[in-house]
Amino acid sequence: MRAAVVVLVGVALVLAGCETPGDDASGDGPTTTIPGAGADAGGLGRAPLGPVDARVTPGSQADLSSRVGDRVYFGFDRYDLTTAARATLDRQAAWLRQFPNVAVTIEGHCDERGTREYNIALGHRRATAVKSYLVALGIPGSRIDTTSFGKERPSVAGSDQASWAENRRAVTVVN
Amino acid sequence: MTPSPISAPRCDRRPRRPAAPSSPPSRSRRCHGLADPVAPIAVALITVALVTVGLVRPVAAELRIDVTRGQAEPVPIAITGLAGAPPSAPAVGRRLAEVISADLESSGLFAPLPPARFPPEAGSRPDTPRFGDWVALRQQALVTGQVSGEPDGRLKVAFRLWDVFAEQQLTGLAYYTRPNNWRRVAHIIADAVYARLTGEPGYFDSRIVYIAESGPPTNRVKRLAIMDQDGHNHRYLTDGRTLVLTPRFSPTAQEITYLSFLTNKPRAYLFNIDTGRQEVLGDFPGITFAPRFSPDGNKVIMSLATGTHTNIYTLDLRTRVIVQLTDSPAIDTSPSYAPDGDRIAFESDRGGTQQIYVMAADGASVRRISFGDGRYASPVWSPRGDLIAFTRIHRGRFSIGVIRPDGTGERILAESFHVEGPTWAPNGRMLMFFRETPIDGGLRRRARLYVIDLEGRREREVVTPMDASDPAWSPLIP
Numbered sequence: 271m272r273a274a275v276v277v278l279v280g281v282a283l284v285l286a287g288c289e290t291p292g293d294d295a296s297g298d299g300p301t302t303t304i305p306g307a308g309a310d311a312g313g314l315g316r317a318p319l320g321p322v323d324a325r326v327t328p329g330s331q332a333d334l335s336s337r338v339g340d341r342v343y344f345g346f347d348r349y350d351l352t353t354a355a356r357a358t359l360d361r362q363a364a365w366l367r368q369f370p371n372v373a374v375t376i377e378g379h380c381d382e383r384g385t386r387e388y389n390i391a392l393g394h395r396r397a398t399a400v401k402s403y404l405v406a407l408g409i410p411g412s413r414i415d416t417t418s419f420g421k422e423r424p425s426v427a428g429s430d431q432a433s434w435a436e437n438r439r440a441v442t443v444v445n
Numbered sequence: 446m447t448p449s450p451i452s453a454p455r456c457d458r459r460p461r462r463p464a465a466p467s468s469p470p471s472r473s474r475r476c477h478g479l480a481d482p483v484a485p486i487a488v489a490l491i492t493v494a495l496v497t498v499g500l501v502r503p504v505a506a507e508l509r510i511d512v513t514r515g516q517a518e519p520v521p522i523a524i525t526g527l528a529g530a531p532p533s534a535p536a537v538g539r540r541l542a543e544v545i546s547a548d549l550e551s552s553g554l555f556a557p558l559p560p561a562r563f564p565p566e567a568g569s570r571p572d573t574p575r576f577g578d579w580v581a582l583r584q585q586a587l588v589t590g591q592v593s594g595e596p597d598g599r600l601k602v603a604f605r606l607w608d609v610f611a612e613q614q615l616t617g618l619a620y621y622t623r624p625n626n627w628r629r630v631a632h633i634i635a636d637a638v639y640a641r642l643t644g645e646p647g648y649f650d651s652r653i654v655y656i657a658e659s660g661p662p663t664n665r666v667k668r669l670a671i672m673d674q675d676g677h678n679h680r681y682l683t684d685g686r687t688l689v690l691t692p693r694f695s696p697t698a699q700e701i702t703y704l705s706f707l708t709n710k711p712r713a714y715l716f717n718i719d720t721g722r723q724e725v726l727g728d729f730p731g732i733t734f735a736p737r738f739s740p741d742g743n744k745v746i747m748s749l750a751t752g753t754h755t756n757i758y759t760l761d762l763r764t765r766v767i768v769q770l771t772d773s774p775a776i777d778t779s780p781s782y783a784p785d786g787d788r789i790a791f792e793s794d795r796g797g798t799q800q801i802y803v804m805a806a807d808g809a810s811v812r813r814i815s816f817g818d819g820r821y822a823s824p825v826w827s828p829r830g831d832l833i834a835f836t837r838i839h840r841g842r843f844s845i846g847v848i849r850p851d852g853t854g855e856r857i858l859a860e861s862f863h864v865e866g867p868t869w870a871p872n873g874r875m876l877m878f879f880r881e882t883p884i885d886g887g888l889r890r891r892a893r894l895y896v897i898d899l900e901g902r903r904e905r906e907v908v909t910p911m912d913a914s915d916p917a918w919s920p921l922i923p
Contacts (some may be wrong), residue, residue: 385822391755391776417710425663429887
């Protein structure tokens with residue numbers, strides 16, 4: 271799954287002409303917005319929810335990440351939701367309706383190419399964008415908390431465009 | 446007998462934060478050093494006395510160093526080992542001289558003579574040096590001194606600074622302190638020499654608080670750590686279980702405001718160095734970050750993020766009153782007061798990208814001052830008030846620079862894959878920052894602290910036990 275995401279991010283960057291950061295396009299990685307082909311399109315299919323894995327507790331974090339997808343990705347210095355991100359969040363909303371007692375925290379994250387304090391704020395914008403979308407789909411705001419880790423908790427360690435794309439994310443974490 | 450032109454004793458330093466009427470006498474008012482943070486009950490560490498001697502003869506042209514000069518050569522100075530060997534600290538005379546030399550050399554303004562080149566019996570006559578010996582070695586300034594043990598167990602450290610050509614004492618002071626506090630006395634002497642020869646305050650008797658880092662990038666362990674400005678007396682203030690970021694000293698250097706993820710959310714906290722006590726700052730409806738003290742120490746200014754907006758607020762530490770200073774849908778953060786407290790620099794992306802703005806302390810009269818290429822972030826106002834340091838991101842590279850508060854005179858001092866977090870020496874003549882470099886094919890990072898002069902000419906690493914980021918330089922220790 272993770273490998274598939276990385277591959278698709280790489281493909282997306284190639285399709286976008288491997289844009290390099292311009293003068294102002296350096297704060298949070300490359301400006302690469304591909305309609306309908308966001309980094310989080312990786313291998314999740316179109317079904318509202320994936321097949322149930324008998325080894326995974328329903329309503330758990332593992333259930334969310336394996337059947338639904340627990341994270342969405344963002345463009346450089348962006349906090350608007352891509353088409354792919356919305357598809358993932360549609361599934362998250364369905365999953366949250368399926369488990370009405372589950373409360374979650376949306377964790378906003380950034381890549382390492384911005385300044386520390388700006389990225390705290392940018393991560394919070396991303397978490398807020400996800401929460402707002404889920405609330406608009408009818409999930410009570412009281413079930414959704416938000417936080418930001420800025421650039422402090424990257425998902426992958428690399429110092430390249432693909433790693434940065436994977437680190438610009440909002441992760442839905444079961445409380 | 447003409448009195449020596451001695452710089453003001455340290456006890457004359459103006460306290461920066463008036464003590465509340467009910468509180469015990471402020472330590473900064475006394476002629477004593479800040480207590481060693483490891484031993485908070487220790488007081489009366491240092492007392493000062495003046496050392497006066499008769500002048501040999503008046504001088505025509507006084508030895509004077511211009512700290513703003515460009516390419517000039519560092520001034521040759523000989524710092525002899527301080528004579529005397531008290532039983533409680535037999536080698537302290539030589540070690541004092543080593544620390545004084547290292548401090549002065551690190552400023553880039555002085556070139557201390559290697560002890561191997563000293564004339565025979567150098568320093569053995571601290572009150573009547575043989576100036577001819579030092580003239581022959583082309584030295585312009587000379588430091589001599591004596592160490593002795595007092596009956597009460599304290600050390601007495603006396604030094605004299607001489608103008609070699611004029612054969613004149615420029616300053617002389619004596620300090621009384623506990624033997625294990627000798628490094629601090631060395632820094633105070635280095636400051637006295639620096640101040641006497643440059644006419645500006647020194648910065649060596651100061652500390653650095655920073656973030657000590659270890660572990661992989663995906664699960665970095667970050668701890669608050671504190672050390673003297675030369676890297677000695679290092680210790681950790683937190684245990685690494687909680688992610689902490691962006692510490693800043695209070696004007697008395699006794700408290701630190703910083704960011705902690707104790708509750709899994711970024712919140713601004715206060716840390717008392719003497720007691721180790723930590724407290725969250727304010728009851729805000731969102732995440733708070735980028736905290737710094739006001740120059741009088743009575744307020745903390747910080748960012749509050751609510752939804753997609755981030756604005757700047759102050760919290761009065763005495764009344765707990767919260768005041769909102771900016772109100773925009775943008776990210777307004779990294780506030781920094783001017784030293785007089787009248788203005789605030791901050792960054793905002795209200796114009797599309799991060800840029801630096803200056804506003805009045807009440808939030809009025811907002812004006813953008815950065816107009817160069819790229820993004821301008823994290824402004825830090827100099828203690829002298831004349832410059833604002835910043836972090837710039839341009840074409841995927843980070844740099845550290847300075848700009849005048851009116852937006853003119855921008856200069857870039859250091860540029861790398863990642864440099865960030867400038868902080869000013871207490872006299873506003875040097876900057877410290879951190880540099881992070883990808884290693885092992887980008888899978889790990891090396892992070893270190895560096896000091897650079899304002900011409901960007903001379904950069905040196907501040908040695909830390911492990912990776913280091915987010916440095917904050919204290920004021921001179923009261």
